[in-house]
Amino acid sequence: MKSTPQTPNRLQNLCDEHIGKVSDKWESYIDIYDELFQEIYGSVESILEIGIQNGGSLEIWSSYFPVARKIFGIDINPKCKLLKFKDERIKVFVGDANTREMVNMISEGSTFFDIIIDDGSHVSSDIIRTFALYFPKLKSGGTYIIEDLHASYWESHQGALNYNFSSIEFLKKLVDVVNFSHWGTDMSPSEILQSFINLYNLDLEPDLLLSIGSVYFQDSICVITKSSPAENPLGVRRIFGKDASIDDSVISFNHSTSATPTQYTNSLFNLFVDDELILKFAQNTAELTTKIENIEDELRVIKSSASWRYTKKLRQIRYLMSKFSQKK
Ligand SMILES: C[S@@+](CC[C@H](N)C(=O)[O-])C[C@H]1O[C@@H](n2cnc3c(N)ncnc32)[C@H](O)[C@@H]1O
Incomplete structure (x- = not known):
């Protein structure tokens, strides 16, 4: 264009x-x-x-x-x-x-x-x-x-x-x-x-x-x-000026290309967490939360039912008996 x-x-x-x-x-x-x-x-x-x-x-x-x-x-x-x-x-x-x-x-x-x-x-x-x-x-x-x-x-x-x-x-x-x-x-x-x-x-x-x-x-x-894949957007390193009184080592880099150090042993890179694991974890957590909510709903229904109230005495007796047998 x-x-x-x-x-x-x-x-x-x-x-x-x-x-x-x-x-x-x-x-x-x-x-x-x-x-x-x-x-x-x-x-x-x-x-x-x-x-x-x-x-x-x-x-x-x-x-x-x-x-x-x-x-x-x-x-x-x-x-x-x-x-x-x-x-x-x-x-x-x-x-x-x-x-x-x-x-x-x-x-x-x-x-x-x-x-x-x-x-x-x-x-x-x-x-x-x-x-x-x-x-x-x-x-x-x-x-x-x-x-x-x-x-x-x-x-x-x-x-x-x-x-x-x-x-x-x-x-x-x-x-x-x-x-x-x-x-x-x-x-x-x-x-x-x-x-x-x-x-x-x-x-x-x-x-x-x-x-x-x-x-x-x-x-x-x-x-x-x-841009075209072949293009190198960074280009070469350019050093401008003549006075390098603090660090003149940079002068030798004029027109050099970027050299990337390998990162295979980079411990920070190895901290990389797989996104898919995060997604699976989020999905599992959501499924478990739904299951827990459903169980809680069922429990509420059971506890408010007449049969749960009528059997309350039986549950108390069973609890006391288990305590008694533990002591023995
Ligand atoms: C914010 S309006 C566009 C406003 C318009 N560009 C302007 O500058 O006035 C968003 C439009 O996207 C359309 N749209 C939503 N989902 C679309 C889809 N999957 N494919 C094509 N158009 C879609 C809607 O019907 C709506 O008219």
């Missing part, structure tokens, strides 16, 4: 002037988009938004990206079939975004997108599955955005602070994936995501993970960029 002259607040201005279909976004997102897209808006060819509701954001994107040929939206709400747009570049697909059929439909075999925005259900399993299905449809150099991640802390959206399988925990793992070349272990990126792959039945190609170039978080939003 070629760069365009910078126009700060261009999106903000378009949103302020927008009088068509309604769009619903937090104000900080507009600033983030203005900054992210200010140099590329003139060359973006294709954008996909998952979750479009009233369709307003698609109208705004159509004004914002002048040369885009495909401005696609997906929504599960059948009413979205009724949405009509003047701009023929806008196309709405109605159905669940989280199906292989939908991925095939929107990509028409060969479409790759410059920008993909997930503003769908905000439920953890959906966000994670959507990423696995649509990140492969992002162009190299493209940007994948997930909005409204505050929901990943809420039970209503399959989340909680410190819940190991929330969308935000998945995205935090992608930060480790970006730094994969420094792990010093024989683990692959997909291994650290294995528990997510199992739980959410993900079809994640290992090479795909290696094409994650950067992961950026701001309040409720995550921006992930894609």
